Amino acid sequence: MTERELFDAYNKDVYRTCYYMLRNAQDAEDLCHDVFVTVFRQDWRNVEHTRAWIMRIAMNHCLNLLRRNQTQRDKQSQVEWLHEQTTASVKSVDTIVLEKAAAAEWGKLLRQLPDKLMAVVTLRYIGEMSMAEIAETLKIPVGTVKSRLHKALKIMRKKLEHNHSFWLKGENQYGSF
Template identity: 85%
Template sequence: MTERELFDSYNKDVYRTCYYMLRNAQDAEDLCHDVFITVFRQDWQSVEHTRAWIMRIAMNHCLNLLKRNQTQRDKQGQVQWLHEQATFSIKSVDTIVVEKTAQEEWEELLKQLPDKLMAVVTLRYIGELSMAEIAETLQIPVGTVKSRLHKALKIMRKKLEHKNNLWLKGENQFGTH
C-alpha cells in the first residue's frame, strides 16, 4: 500500500472523528493533516492493525488539542448538518428539520460529557469502531471501554429525560396539553 492509498483509505474516518471531537471543520482538517504527517513519519507499513493505530493517533491529537484549548470547546459553533450529509435522495423539509434538530440535540449532549467519555462515544458511534478497536485505540482495557460507554449513555439518557420532563411540565403549565 502506498502513502496515497493509506491516506485515501483512512482520511474520512480520521476527519470525521476529529470533527466530532472538536466540533470545528478547520481544526478537524488541520488535525487530520497532522495525523497523517505523524503516520508517514513512522514505520506504518509494519503496523498490524493499521486502522486502530491511526485512530489512536487521531484521538490522541484530538485530546491533546482539547486539553490545550479547554475553553474553545464551549465556543464552538453548530455542526453544518446539511453540508455533512451526502444523500442520494431528496428529503422533505420536515425530515431535514427533524434530523437537524436530533443532530443538534446529540451534539449538545455529547459536548457536555467529560473528554474520556466523549472519546469512547465518538469512536463507537461516529467512528463505528468495535469495543476491541476502541480499547486498542485508547490503549485501555475493553472493560473500561464498556464502562465508559455505559456511563456516558447513562448521563446522556438522564439529561434527555430531564429535558423532556421540563418540556412536559412547561406544556402542562400553560394548559396546552
Template identity: 80%
Template structure:
C-alpha cells in the first residue's frame, strides 16, 4: 500500500472523527492533515491494525487541540477580566477629587447628627445590618429604628441642600458659575 492509497482509504474516517470531536470544519481539515503527516513520519507499514492506530492518533490530536483551545479560552477570559478590573480601578483625577470631597462632606454631615441617630445610620449603612438587627443591637423597637433612620437621612439631606445652596450663591457672587 502506498501513502496515497493509505490516505484515500482512511481520510474520510479521520476527518469524520476530527469533525465529530471539534465541531469545526476548518479545524477538522487541519487536524486530518496533521494526522496523516504524523502517520507518514512513522513506520506505518509495520502496524497490524492500521485503521485503529490512525484513529487513535486522530483522537489524541483532537484531545490535544481541545485542551489547547480550552487553555486559550481560559487565558483570554482571565485577560479580559483583568482588563475590566483595571479599567474599573483606573479613575480620572477629577473623579477621585470629587469622591473625596463628597466623602468629606458626608462625614461632616454625619458627625453633626445626634448620637442616637448616628448609631442607627452607622449600623445600617456601615455595618449593613437589617432594621431588625439594629433594633436588637440597640434594644429598641423596629419602629423606632425606622423613625430614627428617616430623621437622620432627612437632617443630612436638608444640610446637604443648604451647603449646595451656599456654594451656588458663592459661585454666582464670584462669577465662577
C-alpha cells in the first residue's frame, strides 16, 4: 500500500473523528493533516492493526488540542454536523424543529462529558468502532471502554431525565405549552 492509498483509505474516518471531537472544521482539517504527517514519519507498513493505530493517533491529537484550549469546547455544537448529514431528505417544518431541538440537547449533554468519556462515545457512535477497536485505539482494556461508555450514557440519561421532569413540572404548573 502506498502513502496515498493509506491516506485515501483512512482520511475520512480521521477527519470525521477530529471534527466531531473539536467541532471546528478548520481545526479538524489541520489535525487530520498532522495525523498523517505523524503516521508517515513512522514505520506504518509494519503496524498490524492500521485503522486502530491511526485512530489512536487522531484521538491523541484531538485530546491534546482540547487540553491546550478548553474554550474550544463551546465554539460549535458537535451535533450540528450530524444533523446536517441526516437532513438530506425533505422533511416537514415540525420534524426539522424537533430534530434540531433534540440535536442541540444531545450536543449539550455530550459537551458536558469529561474528555475521556466523550472520546469513547465519539469512537463508538460516530466512528462506529467496536469495543475492541476502541480499546486498541485508546490503549485501554475493553472493560475500561465498557465502563466509560456505561458511565457516559448513565450521566447523559440522568441529565435527560432531570430535564424531562423539569419540563413535565412546568407543563403541569403552567398548563400545556
